[in-house]
Amino acid sequence: MVDIYELNSDIVAIQCTKCKFIKLKSDFYREPRGFAGIRSICKKCDKARRRQNYKKQPEPANKKRGKKKKLAPQEQRREAIVKEIRRIYRKGGKTTLDKIMIYNPPLYMQAVAHFHGWDNALKEILGDEIEE
């Protein structure tokens, strides 16, 4: 309920429904849809409420998105092996991969260790992709 103070049927003062102070009409924002064409809360309360609403707003989605989970060293190593073997396969096909023991023994050894054998490594990394 809004208390309105009229003078010669002109609204001169209104009681703010929030802070309960009686204020001049100019201390209220116009609100065409509102009662008597003004807001029921004064400018000061309106600003305070808006500030409050702003604070309540959720953080932008990109801020919430956490950093990519860091892989354990063991998994990182594995990822690197997978990446390298895929790269070699894409570049030189199966023939080049078969010669990997000759030109990249460390990669071969690592792949064998991580995947329990070279054939397993190829099967796991390239799967159906690989041509016989």
Ligand SMILES: [Zn+2]
């Ligand atoms: Zn107020």
